[in-house]
Each structure stands twice: as structure tokens, then as C-alpha cells.
Amino acid sequence: MKPRFDNAYVLNVMAEDRPGIVAAVSRAVFDARGNIDSCSQTVLCGYFTLIMIVSFPQPPGEAEFLQALARPGGRDSGFQVVMRPFVAERPAPVAGDCDNFVVTCFGPDSPGVIHRFSALLAEKGINIVDLYGQLSGGQFVLISQVQIPRQWDLAMLQADLEHLGREQEYTVRLQHENVFIATNQLRLTRPEGAGP
Amino acid sequence: MLRTDEILSTIQMLHAEHLDVRTVTLGINVDDCAGPDVGLICRKLRQKLTRFARELVGVCDRVAAKYGVPVTNKRLAISAAEFLLAGHGEGAAVDIAAALDSAAAEAGVDLVGGFTAYCEKGITPASGVLIDALPLVLSRTQRVCASVNLASRKAGINMDAVARMGRIIPAVAAATAERRGFGAAKLCVFANIPQDNPFMAGAVLGPGEPEAVVNVGVSGPGVVASALRRRLELQPHLTLGDLAEEIKITAFRVTRVGELIGREVADGLGVPFGIVDLSLAPTPAVGDSVGDIIRILGVDRIGAPGSTAAVALLTDAVKKGGAFASSSVGGLSGTFIPVSEDAALAQAAAAGHLVLEKLEAMTSVCSVGLDMIAIPGDTPAETIAAIIADEMAIGVINNKTTGARIIPVPGGKAGEKVEFGGLFGSAPIMEVRNAGASAGFVRFGGRIPAPIQSLND
Structure with missing residues (x-):
């Protein structure tokens, strides 16, 4: 801009x-x-x-x-x-082609939960572009919209997140954003690698 | 950017209400496998199916994981097998079915459709061979599904073919008597058979379709039922118009999921994407029931007056939501009411609330017909033919697809429960009233002419 x-x-x-x-x-x-x-x-x-x-x-x-x-x-x-x-010409936060995904985490609230999930993402160079968290009756809902570099094997990433989720007693899902666009919005789904 | 409430509502639909893609069906044209040597036909069939289908399960699983949407069944549908049988006999039909069965097993799919004959105006020798081979084919194979088109808007009803199927269906059941006639669950007769239906047992790659194509069947009675319950909890005084609107919105969302998955699977396989069939197809699982929706719509006993109107509302709203969601909606798209596969319908039939005649009325506004109906094993062939003829008439006159999948349970009596297992569920054997009273009508044979509405050109 x-x-x-x-x-x-x-x-x-x-x-x-x-x-x-x-x-x-x-x-x-x-x-x-x-x-x-x-x-x-x-x-x-x-x-x-x-x-x-x-x-x-x-x-x-x-x-x-x-x-x-x-x-x-x-x-x-x-x-x-x-x-x-303000510096207009900033490098993109993540180099290379990325796809947009949504990480949803549901489980018991405890200090450090967001850190553990976000640290795993940060380790892999995954950028969080939107974050929502809400505590309700002892259960915590964490939703991150993320950009995942295309070099990552999705199945491995899902397995890593699910493993971490199990350790925290959380249900964790990593899903491509197009399923959320398709089910909620009248626009067409975004082609892969189209960026944010 | 997506909104949080959008994300949460999709998660609810996918994971709490168990929305799935019920089937990804890969259609494959096998006309080029025809020839005079049956051994060669079978080899070519196996090669072609393997070439197109070997990646199917892997691609479906990868796409399903990417979106978090399960693809419950992966299936194959070939172009009608009758065209492979020209000049051959029943032995060839059995060999070809065995080749299909083994190719399907190798591809890791649970069913392969397209053991199909088109007989709406007449029975060719090849169609006759296919029909007569059905008891052997359906008793000796695990995965092969068969269908026969007996009527169409343009041709009328071929009553000779109807009568023949009235005899063949109990023969298929008898050949699988050790499984309570289960072979008949893999056989469907139709009026106006669709050319792109992905759902079994009637899936077949019809004329005019591409060499290979991915058709997708989405379902979601559980999702529709939950959406209606949620709305009614918030606003108990809604009208049926409001509820139809809610169904329409849900159908839109479900269809979009199907198209998303279908297009990506088709891309992954390098074949064109065909259609999304949005049919509310129940399973025996609790909560995955069209009957539940009828009850939510206020008909406490399924089969009571109002049931037909409720199914009409449901089917229409589903079609409208689907049509807005995708320009590639096809197949049957509406509501299935398969008795054994829907726990609430089976329960209503067992309680005597839902009888065959009322089911028939409901099929005039649903998207298929008399589906997965167990009847007594001693029902006369002419009566079975007459039940089929009634169903065909509804399709021909109303210019819609209707089908019948009837299982005359060998040795079974009305009121007994039969268990087919898995997605086929269990159901009570339904009473066929006035059995034996239609023989004269069926014996006339010939063709019930196409209705006046067919002269529309």
C-alpha cells in the first residue's frame, strides 16, 4: 500500500x-x-x-x-x-509460495497452551495472520488463520499438531481455508498458492 | 479473512454433525473393452479399471485430510455392461462380473456399478443375457452392483421387462438366501435412470458422458436435522417456509463442500469433474436419518398424514440449495428414503406406522423410490412386478427418476426383522397387501405407452 x-x-x-x-x-x-x-x-x-x-x-x-x-x-x-x-516496502513475512490454512484447537484451558501451539508453528516458519481465543466454562477455543509454506508436507504437519494436541488434551485440526470459504461465503474458493 | 463464527459453524457441521462426502464415484467408459473373446474382454477391463482407478483411494484420502472432510466411500461406475455382452452368453456375463469384482478389489473400492441394461423400449439379446445372469452375478461377486432401466418418459413402461425383473429379483434373493436375499440389495430397477448418478446400487456411466469422470455424492441428513433443531430452539414459532429456507441454506453449504472435494479429486486423477449429487442419503447411524427430519418437521409418526408433504418440502428445499451452490448439480439430488438404511424409517415400519402404500406415495416426491424394502419371500413374482410397475408409472408420468430396490427375503414373513449389516442396515419385512391380485395386469405384457406429456418437441 x-x-x-x-x-x-x-x-x-x-x-x-x-x-x-x-x-x-x-x-x-x-x-x-x-x-x-x-x-x-x-x-x-x-x-x-x-x-x-x-x-x-x-x-x-x-x-x-x-x-x-x-x-x-x-x-x-x-x-x-x-x-x-511506516515502511511501505517491507519483505513478505514468509518467503515463497504459501497456502492459507486454519488451525482450530479445543481443550481445557491452561497457561502456556497458546505458546506451545504457536511455537510449533513458528518453528516451521508458519505465519499467523489472524488469531482468536475464547475461554468458555474451562474450555478454551483457539483459532489461528495461518500461511503455510508449500514446502511442508501437510500430513506430517497435521500429525505434529495432533500429537501436540493429544499431549495437551486438545483436539487440534489443520484444514485448508477453502472448506470454510465454500461453506460460508458466496465467493469462489481461492486457487492454491494465491497468497493471503 | 474468515470470520470466527464462520469457522466455528463449519467445524460444528464437519465434526459434531459428521458431514461427509458420502461417495466419490469414478466413472469409466469400458466400451472399448468389447470384443468376441471373453478372456480378452476381462483382461482389458482389469487393465483399464486399474489404470484409471489405482490412484483413486490415495487421492481421495489426501484431499479428505487437507479439508478435514471424510470421503466415506470410493467407488467405480462403468459404462453399461450390456454393451460388452453383445454376441455373448450368460457365462460371459459371469466372467465379466468377476473381472469387475477383482479390479474393484484391487483398486480398494467397495462397490462397482454399471452392470446395467437399458430395456425401456425393448430387450436386446445382450440385455436379456445380462438380466438372466443376475442371480449368478450377484451371488458370486462381492462388489458388483446392477441396474436395469425399465421405463422412461419418452418410451413408456416396458411391461415385459418389468415382468422379467419380477421373476429375476426373487431369483437373485434366492441365490443369496444364506444372506437373507442380500444380493437383491445390489440390484436397482429404474424409470428415467440418470446417466451421472454416483450413488449405488444404481451408479452407471451413462451415454454422452466423458471417457472418465468424477461424480460426487454428498449427503448430510444429520447436518440438516441439527440445523433445524438449532433454529427451532432459538425461534420455536417458525413457519414451514422458514424451515424450508434453513434446509436450503444447509443444502447450499453441503453442496459446496462436495464440489470442492470433487473438483480437487478430479484434478488429482487428471479426469474431468462431472456433478455433485446432493441427496440426503441416510445411514443406519444414529442421527443420520431422513426420518428424524420428518419428525422435526412435526410428523411424529413417520407414515402419518403429512409425511408426503414433509418429504416434498425437504426434497424441494434441498434441490434449491444445491442448484444455487453449484452449476454442476446432477444425479438424483433430493431425498432418499431407504427403509433399512434409515433407523427412524425402519423403526416406523416395524411399529406399523409406515406401510408400503404410504412409502409409495412418499416416493412420488422424493428423489428415488422404493428403496431397500424387505418383503416376504413368498410374494408372487407378478406382485413384485406390479409394485415395480407402480413405481415406474410415478417416474414416467412425473418426469422424474424413480427406482425400486426390493428384497424378497427367502423364507421371511411380514414383521420379521432382517439384518443386512453395515451401511445396508436392518429392517422389518413389510407386509405386501393384496399379494397375488395383480397377476392379470402383469401378464398382459407389452408396453404401457409413453404419456402424452412426452410429446413436447
Whole structure:
């Protein structure tokens, strides 16, 4: 993605969820003559987090801009804000052709579970592009959407994940994303190697 | 990016409600195996089937693992065997069936269909040989399935062929008497036989089909039943229109899974993909029942008034969901009501709620016909023929496929339970009322002319 102006930043805002957060952040960007090039938000258990790519025609006074977000009109906004320069031309997180898969894990909650599953994926250079976890009645559901380099033997990978799952008393499944697209969406399934 | 609720709902459907691809059926044209030397025919058949089918099981298993969707059965369907039998006798039919049986075993598939004859307008010598050989063929082979087309919209009903099958079906049952007539479970007679049906016993690679093709049968009565239960728990005051909509949505999802798997298996085998047959095909497993769906739709006793309307709603909604999901929907696509293979239907038949006449009415709106019906072994041949004729008439007049798979259980009496095992299930022997009262009608023979609706060109 190429931002509208040359001086681009990644802006991350976290706050307790309430109406008006997006309005306040976008107002601050607009007041600094900036443009929002891309944005995504999520709310988890009442906590709001927002990530944006913002760009400005001239470098903004960073301290001033952050102050405008944290204390608009002298009042504490309750926002935690992080800003860092945006680099447009970044190498892909995983080199080579990948296919998109979904890993689902169901089992008893215990500290370290996410680490153990994600460490196995990381070991094999598998990138997590989306992660969801939810605790419900002592049972934990973990869903990761991942990009798997095509060099990996799928059956081996499934066996490794299932083995780890059994050790943790988890049911683990690794399935190609197309079965989820086919059953839920009107679009056509993605050809293999098409990337994210 | 996929949404979490989408992922969870698919996981629920695949793993809690046991959605599977019921069958991947590889159709193979074997017309080029014909010739005057039976030994050569059999060798060519084995070579051709092995060449096309040796990767079938491996590819199906690999694709199934990739998507987490089991492919329950892998099967073969050849082009109609009657075309191999021109100029040959019954001995050749038996040898050819044995060759098919061994080739299927070598490929690791459980059934091979296509021991088929087309007789809707007349019986050729080759068709006659095939039909007369059925008792030997179906008693000496494990995997061969046979079918005979007796009627069509354009031809009418060949009552000579119907009468002949009325005699052959009990002969097949008698030849497999030690298995309570199980051979007849591998024999289906049809009106308007489809050319791309992947489901057994009627699978055959019909005329106009490619040299080889992958057709897929998906099922999912359990998935439909669960979807309806979930909706009704949330909203108990839905109308039948709302429930039809829910069935349609579920059928859409199921069909898409079938097409995904089918296309990838076809790619893996290097042959074209044919069709997805979305038929709610029950198994004896608990919860995998069309009868359960009828009960969820509010007909407490299957066979009670309302059963036919419930099956009509179900069949139509399934077809609509399937048609929207794929441009390659074919085969039978609708609802199967095979009595022995559906625990709830078998139970209703045993309790006397579901009788043969009501089943026949239900077949006028389902997608096949009188399927896996055990009847007393002493039912007269003419009565069996007349039951078939009634079923053929429903197909011919309504321009739909109908079939009959009837098992006259040798020595069996109405009300006794017969066990066929595995996916074939168990069922009570159903009473045939008015047995022996149709002989005169069948003995006239000839052909019931094609209906006026056939003159539509």
C-alpha cells in the first residue's frame, strides 16, 4: 500500500471501549492535516484497540500530535497511543509460495497452551495472520488463520499438531481455508498458492 | 479473512454433525473393452479399471485430510455392461462380473456399478443375457452392483421387462438366501435412470458422458436435522417456509463442500469433474436419518398424514440449495428414503406406522423410490412386478427418476426383522397387501405407452 502523503506512520490506540474513540482519533489526524490511509479496529472484552496507517504532507510535530490525542482540550482522553514510522516496502513475512490454512484447537484451558501451539508453528516458519481465543466454562477455543509454506508436507504437519494436541488434551485440526470459504461465503474458493 | 463464527459453524457441521462426502464415484467408459473373446474382454477391463482407478483411494484420502472432510466411500461406475455382452452368453456375463469384482478389489473400492441394461423400449439379446445372469452375478461377486432401466418418459413402461425383473429379483434373493436375499440389495430397477448418478446400487456411466469422470455424492441428513433443531430452539414459532429456507441454506453449504472435494479429486486423477449429487442419503447411524427430519418437521409418526408433504418440502428445499451452490448439480439430488438404511424409517415400519402404500406415495416426491424394502419371500413374482410397475408409472408420468430396490427375503414373513449389516442396515419385512391380485395386469405384457406429456418437441 502506498500512503497518500510521504510522511507515513503506524498509529496504535488502545482504550476502554466507548462511543467516540474513532471520531476523536480521526479528528486529531485531520487537525494535523493528515490522511488515514488504512485502518482496522477490534474490541476484546470491553477493550478497544485501533491500528492505522496515517500520512502527512509535512512531518507533524510528533509530541504535539500525541498530546492532542492523549489530552484533547486539556482533558485526559484515556488513550494509550504508540506511533512509529511506516515502511511501505517491507519483505513478505514468509518467503515463497504459501497456502492459507486454519488451525482450530479445543481443550481445557491452561497457561502456556497458546505458546506451545504457536511455537510449533513458528518453528516451521508458519505465519499467523489472524488469531482468536475464547475461554468458555474451562474450555478454551483457539483459532489461528495461518500461511503455510508449500514446502511442508501437510500430513506430517497435521500429525505434529495432533500429537501436540493429544499431549495437551486438545483436539487440534489443520484444514485448508477453502472448506470454510465454500461453506460460508458466496465467493469462489481461492486457487492454491494465491497468497493471503 | 474468515470470520470466527464462520469457522466455528463449519467445524460444528464437519465434526459434531459428521458431514461427509458420502461417495466419490469414478466413472469409466469400458466400451472399448468389447470384443468376441471373453478372456480378452476381462483382461482389458482389469487393465483399464486399474489404470484409471489405482490412484483413486490415495487421492481421495489426501484431499479428505487437507479439508478435514471424510470421503466415506470410493467407488467405480462403468459404462453399461450390456454393451460388452453383445454376441455373448450368460457365462460371459459371469466372467465379466468377476473381472469387475477383482479390479474393484484391487483398486480398494467397495462397490462397482454399471452392470446395467437399458430395456425401456425393448430387450436386446445382450440385455436379456445380462438380466438372466443376475442371480449368478450377484451371488458370486462381492462388489458388483446392477441396474436395469425399465421405463422412461419418452418410451413408456416396458411391461415385459418389468415382468422379467419380477421373476429375476426373487431369483437373485434366492441365490443369496444364506444372506437373507442380500444380493437383491445390489440390484436397482429404474424409470428415467440418470446417466451421472454416483450413488449405488444404481451408479452407471451413462451415454454422452466423458471417457472418465468424477461424480460426487454428498449427503448430510444429520447436518440438516441439527440445523433445524438449532433454529427451532432459538425461534420455536417458525413457519414451514422458514424451515424450508434453513434446509436450503444447509443444502447450499453441503453442496459446496462436495464440489470442492470433487473438483480437487478430479484434478488429482487428471479426469474431468462431472456433478455433485446432493441427496440426503441416510445411514443406519444414529442421527443420520431422513426420518428424524420428518419428525422435526412435526410428523411424529413417520407414515402419518403429512409425511408426503414433509418429504416434498425437504426434497424441494434441498434441490434449491444445491442448484444455487453449484452449476454442476446432477444425479438424483433430493431425498432418499431407504427403509433399512434409515433407523427412524425402519423403526416406523416395524411399529406399523409406515406401510408400503404410504412409502409409495412418499416416493412420488422424493428423489428415488422404493428403496431397500424387505418383503416376504413368498410374494408372487407378478406382485413384485406390479409394485415395480407402480413405481415406474410415478417416474414416467412425473418426469422424474424413480427406482425400486426390493428384497424378497427367502423364507421371511411380514414383521420379521432382517439384518443386512453395515451401511445396508436392518429392517422389518413389510407386509405386501393384496399379494397375488395383480397377476392379470402383469401378464398382459407389452408396453404401457409413453404419456402424452412426452410429446413436447
